[in-house]
Amino acid sequence: MFSWIDYFVQLVGYPKQSQGFLRAAKTHAKQTFRNVSIVETKRESFKLKNATWKDMKEIFSLAGPYKGRIMLGISFLGVSSSIFLLTPRVLGKLIDEWDDTKKQDPNNPDKTLELARFFKANPAALVAILFPGQLVINDLRKSVFRSVLRQDMAFFDKNKVGEIVSRLSTDALIVGYSVSMNLSDGARALITCLGSGGLMVYTSLAMCKVMFVVIPIIVGTFAVFGKLQRKYTLMMQEAVAGANQVATERLSSVRTVRMLVAEKKEQQAYADKINDIWGISKKEGLAKGCMFGSFQFTGYIALSTILFYGSNLISQGLLTYGELSSFCLYAVLSAASLSNISGFYLELMKGLGASSRLFELRNRKPIIPLEGGILKGNVVEAIKFERVAFGYADRDPLFHNITFDVPAGKITAVVGSSGSGKSTLASLLLRLYDPTGGKITVDGVDLKTIDPSFWRRHIGTVGQEPVLFSTTIRENIIYGSEQPEKVTEAEILSAAEQSNAADFIDAFPEKYETKVGEHGSTLSGGQKQRIAIARALVNNPNILIMDEATSALDATSEYQVRVALNKLLANSNQTVLIIAHRLSTIKHADQIVVVDKGSVAEHGSYDELMKIPDGIFAKLVEKQTFGFKESY
Numbered sequence: 001m002f003s004w005i006d007y008f009v010q011l012v013g014y015p016k017q018s019q020g021f022l023r024a025a026k027t028h029a030k031q032t033f034r035n036v037s038i039v040e041t042k043r044e045s046f047k048l049k050n051a052t053w054k055d056m057k058e059i060f061s062l063a064g065p066y067k068g069r070i071m072l073g074i075s076f077l078g079v080s081s082s083i084f085l086l087t088p089r090v091l092g093k094l095i096d097e098w099d100d101t102k103k104q105d106p107n108n109p110d111k112t113l114e115l116a117r118f119f120k121a122n123p124a125a126l127v128a129i130l131f132p133g134q135l136v137i138n139d140l141r142k143s144v145f146r147s148v149l150r151q152d153m154a155f156f157d158k159n160k161v162g163e164i165v166s167r168l169s170t171d172a173l174i175v176g177y178s179v180s181m182n183l184s185d186g187a188r189a190l191i192t193c194l195g196s197g198g199l200m201v202y203t204s205l206a207m208c209k210v211m212f213v214v215i216p217i218i219v220g221t222f223a224v225f226g227k228l229q230r231k232y233t234l235m236m237q238e239a240v241a242g243a244n245q246v247a248t249e250r251l252s253s254v255r256t257v258r259m260l261v262a263e264k265k266e267q268q269a270y271a272d273k274i275n276d277i278w279g280i281s282k283k284e285g286l287a288k289g290c291m292f293g294s295f296q297f298t299g300y301i302a303l304s305t306i307l308f309y310g311s312n313l314i315s316q317g318l319l320t321y322g323e324l325s326s327f328c329l330y331a332v333l334s335a336a337s338l339s340n341i342s343g344f345y346l347e348l349m350k351g352l353g354a355s356s357r358l359f360e361l362r363n364r365k366p367i368i369p370l371e372g373g374i375l376k377g378n379v380v381e382a383i384k385f386e387r388v389a390f391g392y393a394d395r396d397p398l399f400h401n402i403t404f405d406v407p408a409g410k411i412t413a414v415v416g417s418s419g420s421g422k423s424t425l426a427s428l429l430l431r432l433y434d435p436t437g438g439k440i441t442v443d444g445v446d447l448k449t450i451d452p453s454f455w456r457r458h459i460g461t462v463g464q465e466p467v468l469f470s471t472t473i474r475e476n477i478i479y480g481s482e483q484p485e486k487v488t489e490a491e492i493l494s495a496a497e498q499s500n501a502a503d504f505i506d507a508f509p510e511k512y513e514t515k516v517g518e519h520g521s522t523l524s525g526g527q528k529q530r531i532a533i534a535r536a537l538v539n540n541p542n543i544l545i546m547d548e549a550t551s552a553l554d555a556t557s558e559y560q561v562r563v564a565l566n567k568l569l570a571n572s573n574q575t576v577l578i579i580a581h582r583l584s585t586i587k588h589a590d591q592i593v594v595v596d597k598g599s600v601a602e603h604g605s606y607d608e609l610m611k612i613p614d615g616i617f618a619k620l621v622e623k624q625t626f627g628f629k630e631s632y
């Protein structure tokens with residue numbers, strides 16, 4: 001038989017359970033925020049103030065594709081909130097059941113109990129609204145990452161990768177939460193607040209007089225608390241960001257810290273940052289204590305007034321015990337939902353702040369597009385630099401007139417003092433940046449009109465500091481191939497052979513399947529360089545750009561890399577641009593271009609340049625030879 005205790009447990013248990021899902025998810029999200037709040041900086045408060053309706057529209061448009069799910073979720077929410085709201089009324093009726101004169105009609109049982117039982121048995125129905133949240137986050141992350149990957153190099157010069165990553169992780173999470181679970185919390189709070197207010201009026205109009213006095217006090221308390229809470233949250237996020245910044249930077253450079261014996265200094269720097277956090281949490285705790293104290297005090301006064309006034313009405317026969325109980329519960333409910341509404345508002349503002357940074361990334365159009373244009377990937381006559389001018393953003397101009405040809409099928413070496421802009425020429429040729437003046441043409445076609453991805457795909461590049469990915473040697477070699485799965489074993493072996501890498505790869509127990517570690521950390525500098533050369537060669541590119549990396553290598557590694565390069569250049573019929581640091585080794589180049597003070601100062605074969613009296617190249621060679629003698 002259905003006992004009174006079962007009856008009570010079901011009634012009280014339902015709202016606890018149904019809310020449990022949302023609350024657990026919300027708590028999880030909040031904890032995550034805490035952990036990743038490091039990126040919330042001073043800009044946050046600025047953004048919050050500047051949030052506009054346009055931002056509001058944009059943020060809600062994220063949930064657009066999931067309208068159906070959201071409507072379903074909100075329907076469940078509406079039903080569950082209604083039941084939740086009816087609960088005090090039903091409880092009131094239960095109390096009145098003890099009053100023999102006001103027994104319920106057994107032939108007309110309360111339908112709300114049946115509904116409550118349904119949701120108690122099917123709590124999963126209430127989780128429906130949670131799914132769009134993760135989907136919104138997924139969409140946002142994917143679209144922002146896609147946009148970031150398509151940005152030009154000038155963008156990456158300005159934006160730190162660490163910050164972009166935290167936008168992708170933290171900001172996306174905040175935005176996703178604010179338009180999903182937060183929305184459901186807000187909707188629930190609003191429904192509960194309006195519903196309980198209405199039901200208070202319905203339960204007893206006379207009692208509402210008391211509430212008109214109490215509500216402003218409660219709202220005022222919440223308003224003050226909300227404002228303070230927001231202030232301390234922002235301060236806390238900044239302090240946590242500061243501490244994490246110190247920890248991240250120092251730990252990622254732990255080698256340098258160790259070599260400079262700076263452990264104690266760093267320990268202190270971190271401790272200072274942690275003390276900042278402690279200072280803020282003390283203030284936050286004090287404010288919270290005061291606010292909660294005053295809220296409880298107001299609450300007790302309100303409740304006592306309700307009870308006092310209510311018992312007066314009961315004694316006059318104008319109110320029942322049950323009605324008074326219902327009224328009290330609704331008063332508590334409406335107060336609690338007011339607090340939830342303020343929480344919803346804060347989270348929404350946070351979401352707006354975070355979204356503006358994400359939308360900025362998502363909507364940014366790169367200056368140099370990834371694709372589009374003439375599909376040209378070979379050189380028949382020559383690549384020409386025609387009066388090229390260039391300067392990096394926020395720096396003085398680097399080139400004012402660079403004019404020279406890179407003839408097809410020939411080896412062109414670029415030399416110049418450190419910082420003269422040799423690597424920058426390679427970047428311009430790859431169209432990582434556009435010249436600010438003049439132009440680069442390929443067989444007379446302006447590089448700006450050529451499809452950038454198609455062009456780059458036909459260029460094999462070996463950078464000064466080779467970058468390998470933390471995967472196998474094989475994967476690293478075929479990384480740049482358009483269709484890696486179609487690269488044959490013979491092609492991989494041939495590329496490794498040509499780059500002088502085959503011997504050391506064969507000596508590894510797992511050979512081509514050897515994992516190279518993060519950034520190739522388990523390989524020597526020379527080995528990394530030779531794998532990078534193999535990677536450049538495996539696609540049999542039409543053009544080769546070699547930025548010599550010799551400074552970081554020891555004599556043996558340098559020798560091995562040089563042998564690889566020489567072998568490669570001797571057999572090459574490709575158009576080659578080699579940025580040379582060791583001048584004695586470019587005697588085989590068809591032509592040498594000397595860059596100095598923003599223009600091409602000398603131009604010719606090795607022997608021709610050596611013959612120029614007081615020539616820059618001759619001086620560079622002399623300096624280097626002298627330098628070698630000094631160092632040995």
Ligand SMILES: Nc1ncnc2c1ncn2[C@@H]1O[C@H](COP(=O)(O)OP(=O)(O)OP(=O)(O)O)[C@@H](O)[C@H]1O
Nearest residue numbers: 157392395398416417418419420421422423424425
């Ligand atoms: N991404 C960048 N943003 C701003 N300035 C840059 C950037 N890359 C290089 N520079 C600056 O441009 C100048 C030329 O650099 P570049 O690397 O082209 O010289 P380099 O001749 O190849 O030097 P090195 O022989 O030392 O490798 C330098 O003053 C450098 O500080």
